[in-house]
Amino acid sequence: MENDKTFKQLIKESTFDNSWKEEFQFQSENEEAEDLYFEISLRIIERLEELGWKKSDLAEKLGVSNQYISKILKTIQNPSITTIIKIQNALEIKLIGIPNQQPKTQSKNQITVKFKSPGLMNYPKSYLGEIIYPSQTHLTSKWQENQKSSYQCDC
Amino acid sequence: MAENRKFELVCLIPDILYSVKYEGESITEFQKLFNNWNNPLWLHKFFSENVADLNGDNTWGGISVGNAVRDTRIQAKEMKSTILAISNGESANFKLLSDYFQPLISGKIKTLEWDKGKGLLHHNWLRIYAIKCSKNTFVITGGGIKLTRGMSSPHLREEKLKLEQAEKYLRSGDDDQIDLCYLEL
Secondary structure, three states: OOOOOOOHHHHOOOOOOOOOOHHHHHHHHHHHHHHEEEEEHHHHHHHHHHHHHHHHHHHHHOOOOOHHHHHHHHOOOOOOHHHHHHHOOOOOOOOOOOOOOOOOOOOOOEEEEEEEHHOOOOOHHHEEEEEOOOOOOOOHHHHHHHOOOEEEEEE | OOOOEEEEEEEEEOEEEEEEOOOOOOOOHHHHHHHOOOHHHHHHHHHHHHHHHHHHOOOOOOOOHHHHHHHHHHHHHHHHHHHHHHHHOOOOOOOHHHHHHEEEEEEEEEEEEOOOOOOOOOOOOOEEEEEEEEEEEEEEEEEEEOOOOOOOOHHHHHHHHHHHHHHHHHHHOOOOOOEEEEOOH
């Protein structure tokens, strides 16, 4: 190593590089997406290890280059949804999905609770009634406080 | 690592933060660190190779390789956020960079590394090694993932060597304010 420059000289000769800042800023502004791609890559890596596959095995299955898979696993390149689904199928794992995705024909998504309070029968009808969960969850405090209160549900 | 590699300084934050960039390298040591800490493949390989240190004496609570990778990313994001805030001058109640650097005593060498630990949720094994050149001016020489006490693991030995070489070089002038340090966030 050359040994003929002082620190002050080195500082004076230093170049200014702002690219790190732009990169950090971008990552900060796109944090949720960056987190998602990171997690997807990590899960692919873990699944490959579990299966005893190499990156090249996955590349071959998908018909893409090893370099492309490497870039995905390093989060240098973000895969499209189509590619993610292809990877899901190749590795037989779930990587993405829509929360609460349910079939339209779902027959039962609520329960009905019927309740009564013998000691409060003279009160308004509300103490002998029903609630439908989850759209309606209110319970009267008087009903809850009465020890003889009982309930019945269709679940 | 080759002995006494030539390097230049790259300014990251004027008058405050610089990084070593070795001859023949396309990026600074600072960028290299954060590239690695944002790379799931690199991190997974690192923790798989150092799984004995990760789970050796239960220091890290028997954490899995996958969760170690996730925690590293969280730490790195916190570090990036702090450095970015310093750079943007968002310092209503912000500390000087020197508040984050801790002295690293190793034989005759006083170094500093970024001290991440205090009050944060996750593990604090990320380190940035730097030379303190004045009250609030630092030159980053490298960094690493410190899973064990001391700097005996191979990857940290290399970082220590880089730090010592840069210190030796920077001390060769008439500057007398040079100290070594480590940085945690």
